[in-house]
Amino acid sequence: MRASDKVYDTLRTEIVExxxxxxxxxxEVEQSERLGVSRTPVREALARLVADGLAVAQRGRGVVVSEVGKDHLEDLFVLRRVLECENARLAADSAHAGEFAELAQAFDRAAAQESMPDAASGYYQLVARLDESIDQAAGNSYLSAALRNLRVHLQRVRRLAQDNPQRLRASAREHASIAWAIAQKNPDLAAAATTVHLHQSLTHIKNYTPTTERQHP
Amino acid sequence: MRASDKVYDTLRTEIVExxxxxxxxxxEVEQSERLGVSRTPVREALARLVADGLAVAQRGRGVVVSEVGKDHLEDLFVLRRVLECENARLAADSAHAGEFAELAQAFDRAAAQESMPDAASGYYQLVARLDESIDQAAGNSYLSAALRNLRVHLQRVRRLAQDNPQRLRASAREHASIAWAIAQKNPDLAAAATTVHLHQSLTHIKNYTPTTERQHP
DNA sequence: CATGCTTCGAGTGTATACATAAAAACGGGC
DNA sequence: GCCCGTTTTTATGTATACACTCGAAGCATG
Known part of the structure; x- marks a missing residue:
């Protein structure tokens, strides 16, 4: 693996977490010393982070980790909604739609599970599997690429809101709805279920996010 | 202006055109010699082109200009449709929606113009102005960023299909519909007009594109 | 004491030299 | 004559040295 990729992955993970x-x-010099590589791979990694929107290039001061304004959350979720809804629509129309029944059952089991908070890590893996399956079934590489860029920001936002068991179970039920709608080959229903899920998700994040009062230095 | 930016702009323009x-x-060496700069700025520019999707990095052989498959056209326009429709919706809901009446009249004049093909360059500038105005009125930076990345690909595709006067006039009428719908603060109508325009645009491109038979070397 | 200028420094932007890996070409063996 | 291994070449990946710009701090002056 190239050193620049390693630097990129490291910085990206550290920003998301x-x-x-x-x-x-x-x-550049600071990061290159910290990560034990030259400035060149660091430069490349920073450029990619800026392109992703995880960092912004400031004139003279180099690049800084970008802010995650609560005021931008709505905008972010508007974009996410249109992309995920279309993705779900396409998946429900695809030939592989039937394969989502298995995933839907998995989400049903997760929602019924008692020890939900302990299995949070596994649950997020399940969510990732659903996203990936929808991407594959939809078969639109441009859509998938746009969503991939977007989901990085969402992982970052997710860390703002603390997960509680109730929300996780509700999220599992919402995801089950989406998967069932796709399995039943109902595009409109799949899009509606996606809209509902994203609305609930955004509401939860907005309510359970500690008000980051802007620091006046 | 930085050398890497100049290289990026040059290569991007040459690819689009x-x-x-x-x-x-x-x-890298070839381009650095051709453009009179070192390899470092060229590397940075190539990385940005790859991030834009205008080039793909091939293992060992460096980066090559990406293909524009007609089979990917539908996917591209699906993404474009959802983004532009949402953008138009938001613009029609915004406080600046009324300002689009002037643009709509400009498109009406363009549609009525006799010497349309001669004014093609000016017409494309007008289209760019409309896009920019919609972006500003919608006020969603994430949406604007996603569309900015997408429109580069579309400029490239546009060169495939030769413009004829009829299509340009029809395009002007369709754009006028969009602008009028926004000016009338009707989000659904604006989205519908956008869908119609993109459908016509895609149909035209598919019909008037010379079949690029794959070369077998 | 405040404000303006100057100078110093830290950081990026660029160029280049070196290491390395992959692809093509060449030669030897079958 | 063909195929496989080796070598050479050519490309990228990395490191580092140098130049230049922008910011901040310090000093001088009004």
């Missing part, structure tokens, strides 16, 4: 908080300056 | 046809290998 809030080890690098918004506003942190990512100096 | 089909001076660099799909499959062309963009070797």
């Amino acid at each position: 809030w080890q690098l908080v918004p506003g942190t300056v990512l100096a | 089909w001076q660099l046809v799909p499959g062309t290998v963009l070797a």
Whole structure:
């Protein structure tokens, strides 16, 4: 694996996991020394992060980790809604729609599970599997690429809101609805279920996010 | 302006204008010699082109200009439709919707113009103005960013289909419909008009594109 | 004491040299 | 004559040295 890829993965993970908080300056020399590589791979990685929107290039000061404004959340979810809804529609119309019954059952089991918070990691894996399956079934590479870029930001936002068992179970039920709608080859229903899920998700994040009062230095 | 930006703009323009046809290998040393800069800015520019999807990195052979498959056209326009429709919806709901009456009149005049093919360049500028106005009125930076990436590909596709006066006039009428719908603050109508326009545009491109039979070397 | 200029420094932007890996070409063996 | 291994070449990947710009701090002056 190339060193620049390693640097990119490392920085991207650290930004998503809030080890690098918004506003942190990512100096080339500093990062190159910390990660044990030259400036060149670091430069490449930083450029990719800027392209992803995870960092912004500031004139003279280098690149800094981008802010995650609560005021931008609505915009983010508007874009996510149109993309995920179309993705779900296409998946429900695809030949592989029937294969989603198995996934739907898995979500049903997850929703009924008692020890939901303990299995949060496994649950997120299941969500990732559903997303991936929808992408494959929809078969639109442009849509998948746009969503891939978007989901990085969402992983980052997710860390803002603490997960509670109730929300996780509700999320499992909503995902089950989406999977069942696709399995039944009903595009409109799949899109509607997706809209419902994203609305609930956004509402939860907005309610359970500690108000990040802007620091006035 | 930085050298890497200049290289990026140059290569991007040449790709969009089909001076660099799909499959062309963009070797770092070759381009650095041609453009009179070092390899470092060229590398950065190539990385940005790959991120844009205008080029793909091939293992060992460097990066090559990406193909524009007619089979991918439908996928591209699906994504474009959902993004542009939502954008038009948001613009029609915005406070600046009324300002689109002026643009709509400009499109009406363009549609009525006799010497349409001669004014093609000016007409495309007008289209760009409408796109920009919709972006601003919609006020969703994530949506705008996604569309900005997409429109580059569309400029490239547009060169495939030769413009004829009839199509340009029809396009002007369709754009006028969109602008009027926004000016009348009717989101559903704006989205519908956008869908109609994109459908016609895709149909035209598919019909008037010379069948690019794959070359077997 | 405030404001403006100057100078210093830290950081990026660029060029180039070196390492490395993959692809093509060449030669030897079958 | 064909195929496989080796070599050579050519490309990218990485490291580092140098130049230049922007910011900040410090000093001088009004």
